[in-house]
Amino acid sequence: MEVSSADQVARIKEEFIQGCLQKVVVDPKRFIKAAASGSQDDLKIFACSWFYIPDIFSMSPLDAFTPHFMVPPTSDDELLMNVAHALVGLTYAKDFLGTHEELVKPLADAWPGLFKWLVFLHDLILATSPPSKVLYGDELFRSMILTSVCGPMYCFCHHTRLSELVLSTPGSVELAARLWLHDEFDPPRPSVTSQHVGGTAVLATFFEISRSPRALVQRIVKMKDFDRVKLATLALHRASSAATVWYNEEGGGNVVTNLLETINHLTSVPELLHTFLNAHSVLIITLTLRYLCNRQLESGDEELGHPTLLCLGYIAKHLDSGNGIAPVCEAVKSGLLWAFGECSQYFDQPMPSGVSAPQILKIVTQILPRYLTSRLVVQTVDDSMKEMPISPKILDTTLKEAWNRFLELLSERKDLMEKSQLHGVGCANDLCTMPATPEVKLMKCSRCSSLSYCSKECQVVDWKNGHKANCKVMATERRAGIAKVVYGHAARRRDRAFHLALSKYDATRQRDFLRDQASQKYPDSSLTDLVIVINYLIVPPTFSVKHIDEYEKSAATRPSGDDNNAHDIEEFREKRQYLLIESTFPGGNSVKVVTVKLDKDFWESS
Template sequence: MSRSGAHVGGTGRTGGIAQRVSNAQSGDPRHLWDLYLELTPQNCTTEVAMIVLSHLNPDLVPSVSTREHERLPHKTYVDRALPCVTTVAMIGAACHTRPSFGVGTIPHLVKSVDGICLWMGFLLYFGLSYPNPPLPGEDFRNAYYTHCQLLFDMVETDTRLSNAILSSQTFIDLLLRCWMVEGKGGEVFMKIDLDSDSACPIVNLMLLTTENDVGVDLLIHQILSRPRGFAVDFARALISRARQLVQYKAPPTKSIGYIQGILRITEKLLSLAPALRRSFLKVNYLTELAQVLNSVSADASQTAHPMKFMKHTVSSVMRLTLLIMEETPRAIHNWRDMIRGNYYAILVRALAHVAPEDYSTDNLYTQLLNVFGIHTIYPCLIKPLSTARIPEASRNRLAQDPRFKKKWDILQSGLQERLHVHSIMPQGFSICDNLSCPRNQSGRQMKQCSRCLTVIYCSEQCQRADWKGRHQAECELASVDHAHRRAGDVVYSHAARTFHTFFVEWMYNSHWPYLRQSAKQMYPSLGLNQWFVIIRTHEMQYHTGLEPLALLPRSSPHYVAAHGNEEVWWERRKSDVFDQAYLKPRIKEVLGEYKNGKLKARLGVKGSGEVAVAEGVFQMGNNYSVYLTVPLKRASSKAKWEAAYSIARYACHPNSTRSM
C-alpha cells in the first residue's frame, strides 16, 4: 500500500465529471483519486456515492496481523480505501448543502456506517489520511484528527446519519481507539490549534456521543466490559487532555470551551454509570480538573475583558460542583479533593467577575458559596483550606460587591471560626465509646473494634466493659452496616467524630449563657435534665435550638404532645430516617439516665457538678446527615463544659433534592 499518496491524480485528469464517474466504476485507485479531485458538493451525485461506498464493504477489510493486506486481491481493496474514505467527506458535505441530494444518498450512507468505520480503523493503523501523508517518525495524530473530523461532520449532517453512527458498535470501538491512542511521547491526541478557531475533533466526537442516549449507553457498556484497568486508562486519557490546556498554554478563548467540554463528558458518564467513579477516583480526577480550571480561570482573569470569560468559568464551577453533589455519599471526600485543587480560589475568582446582567437575586451564584461553606465543618477540609492561596484582588472585589457581600462575610466568618476551633482543639483530644470510662488518662492510645471498626476505646478495660454492656449485642449488625456504607463511601470517620465532638463542646461553652436564659424563658417548668441543645450546621451560619424532653404545660406556646414520648429523640418528627436500629439502646441509655439523673454518676461528676446533652447535625452531601449526641459535664457552675462521650448515627433525608 502506498503511504505517500503519490498516486493521487495519476491519470492526467482529462475529461469532465461524467468521464471521471465512468472511469471510477472500474475501481482503479487512480481513477478514484481523479474522481475525488474533480468533485464538489455541487456536482456530487448519488451514483458517485454508490461507487465509493461499494468499495467500503466491511467484509473486504484485510487482516494486518497476517499481512493479508499485502496480497492480492486484498492489496487492491486497500489501495481503494483511502480515496473512497476521503470522498465520503465530500459526499457528506453535498448532503449538508443540498438537502435534495441527501434524500436519496443518506440511506446508502446509513447502510455503510460500519464499513466506513472499519476502513478508517484500517487506515489509521498506517497513519493514512488525505491530504496529510505521515512523515518519517510522525505519530499519526493528523490522521486521527482528519478521520474524527470526517465522522463529526457526518454526525452533524443529518439526524438519520447521526443515529446510525452513534448507535454503531463499530463506531464506538473506533472512537475509543482514537480516545486512548498515545503518541511517541506517551501523550494522548488533542488538537489545540492556536492559529484557528477549530476545536479538537476527538473531544468533539466524544462529547457528541456522551450527549446521545444510545451512543452514551454503548460507550459505557464498552468501557465497563473491556479488560480490568481499561476504565482507569480511559479516565487517565481524559485528565491528560485537560492537563494539555495548561501544558500548551492554550488561551482562554480555547481553554474555557475545552474544559467545559471535558467537564460535560465527565458529568454525563458518571451520572449514568456510577460504577465508573472508582476508576475516575484512581486518577484523582476532581483535584486534577480543579487544578486545570484554576489555571484557566487565572489566565482569563488577566485578559482585557475578564467578565466575558468568567461567565463561562462560573458555569464550569457549577458543573464541577455538580460532580460532587451527584455523588452525595462521598461528598466530604469529594470536597476535600476539590479544595486540594484550589477550588476555593476558582470560586472566589469566578464570582468576583460576575457581570451585572448575569446576576439575579435568586440565582445559583450565592448558592455556590453556601454549598461550599456548609461542608467546611469537616477537619479534612479545614486543613487544606488553612493553606489555600486566594487571589487578593478577587477577594477584595468580592468583599465589596453588594450582590455577594453578605454571603461572603458569613462565609469568611464561618471559615475563621472553624479554623480557630480546629487550632485550639487540645493535642490528643479523644473520645471513648465506653460511657463509664473514667477518662483519667492523658495521651491515650485509641484503638477501634477490629471487627466492625465503628467504636473506639482508650483501653482494654473500657473495651471489655462496653462489650459486656452494649457492643456484644450490636457488633455483628454494626459490622454489616459499616461494610455496606464503606462500599458506598458513606463513612463518618473517627477523626471527623472527634473534631465534631470538640466542636459541640466549644459551641456549648460559647453559647451557654444564652442557651440557659432561653431555656428559662421558653421552658420555665423544666429542669436542666429535661431539655437538650441541638446545633445545626446545614447553613453557613449555625443554628442552635432547644428541644424539650418532657411534656410542657398545655398552656405553653411550645407545647407538643410528642415531647412526652422518648421515641421523639430517635424519630426527629419523621423528618429524617435513622436505620441503625442497633444504636437505639445506646441512645436510650444516655437519654434515660440524663432524664432520671443517673448520668451524673455514670460520667463521674460529683457534688455541685452538672451534666447536659447537646446534639450536632452535620451534613454529608444532599442526602445524608450525621446526628452526633454528646453528653457534657462540668465540675461546678463556674467551670467549662467538657464533652464526655458521643454517639454518631446516620440520617437519610428521603425527600431531599439537589441544592443546585
C-alpha cells in the same frame, strides 16, 4: 518570530488543498469518475478539494466516494488507502448537510457498507497491538486512519436523519467509545482534514444529539472488556492536557469543552461516577479550572467562559459526594475559591447544557458553608484566600450578596476556631487546660498504652467521659499492631474542641427559640429533661429539642460519632447534673454526632 505548530499545520493544509484545487477545477467530472473507479491519486486530490469547486453540487460529488464502501472490507493495501481517502472526502460534507439536502440520501444509502468498513479499520489497525503488518505500525499512517474513521461519524451527527441512523446502528456507540480511547493528545500533526476530528469530538457529539445520553453511557459500560478505571484515568488526564498542551493549538478550545462535556455525561451513572471520584476527579477538574482561569487573565479570551463553567458545574455536583472532607480541602487548596471569583463575570451568560447558575452558586451557599463546621476546612479556606486573594470584581456581579454571606460565616467560624485552640494537645483529656510544653511529662494509660495524660486527674475525667468503654478495644488493637497515630489523636481533639465551641455558641444564640420549641413540644416536661439537637447537615443549621426518654433505643443505633456519645446520653439520663447538646456534622457518606455538655443554668441565662 516563532511559528506555532498550529500555524504550521494550517499552512501545510492550505498549500496542499490549493495544489489539489488547481488540478480538479479544470475538469471536476473527470476526477469524480476516476476517483470512483479506484484511481488513488485522483481520489486523494478530489477528496481534499471538491467542496471548493463552483457548482460542484450539481455534479453528484459524493459519487466519487460512496462506491468504495460497497466493496466488502479486505486488508488489501491499495483498497485500504482508497477507503481512507474516501472517508476523508465524506467528512467534508458536514458543513453542507444543512443547505444541500441532496447529499443526505447517498450518505444514508452508503451507511451500512460504510459502517462495516469503520469497524473493520478499527479492528485491523487501531485495536491491533502490535499491528499485524509493518505498514500499519507506522504511527503517521495509524493517526491518519484514526482521523479518517472518526470524520464520517462526526459528519453524520450534523444532520437529524443521519444521526438517528448512526445512533440506531448496533455497535455504533461502542465504536465511538473505542475511538475515544484511541484518540491522540500529542500536538497536532499535518492533516488533510480541515480540523481536528477525533474520538473526543465524535463521542461528545453523540452525547449532544442523543435523546438519552445516560442510555449511551450504559451501553458503553456494558462493552466487552470495558475498563472503567482506564476510561476515568484517560478522561481526567486528557482534560488536564487539553487545557495545557492543546489549548493554544487549532481546535484546542473545542477539545477542552468536548472532554469536559463527555466527563459530565460519563459520570451520570453511579458505577462510573464512583470510579472518577476515586481517581480524584474533583481535584483534577479544579486544577484544570485554575489553569483555564489563568489563561483567561493572560489572553482575555472570552471563549473560556464555557469550559470554566463546565468545570464549576462538575465540581458543584460532586464536591460533596461522600468521600469526607478530603476532596473539599484539596479543591480549596487548589484554588477553587479564587477561580470561583474569576468566573463570577460569566454567571449572567447562557450556561452550558446540564449546568446552572444556582447549581454553581451552591458551592458558596451550601457545600462549603456545610463543611465550615470542620476546623480543618475553616483553616484551609482561610489559608487559601490569603495565598490567592479573591478578585474584587465578584462584588460587581449578581453573586455579591451570596459572597458576602459566605465571608461573614467564614469570619465567624474562624473566630470560634481561634478561641477554641487547645492548650494541651498531648493530653488525651479533651477538657485539659494544661499548656503543652516540653516540661510537661505525659503518662500512658497502663492498660491500653494508646492514650497519654498529664495528670491522674485528667485520666479520671477522660475515663468517665468515655475511655472506660474503649480502653479494652484500644489495648487489643495495640497488641495486634494497630497503633494509634499521635497526630491523628491531636487532630481529633482539635476538631472536637471546635465542635464544642461551635455547638455552645449556636445553642446560646438560639436559646429563646429553643425555649419556645420546648414549651410547644413538651409543655409538661422540665427543661432539664431535654437534649438540645443541632443539625449542621443543613444550611442554615436547624435547632430543636428532644426528650431524654426518646433515646432509650436509639443511642446504640445512631450514626457514627465520638465513642463517648452513648456514655454521655446514659449519664445525662441517670444524673441530670448537666445539660446536653447533640450536634450532627457532615462527613461525606457518613455523619459525625458529637455530644456537648452545658452548665445546668443554661436555661436560666438571658
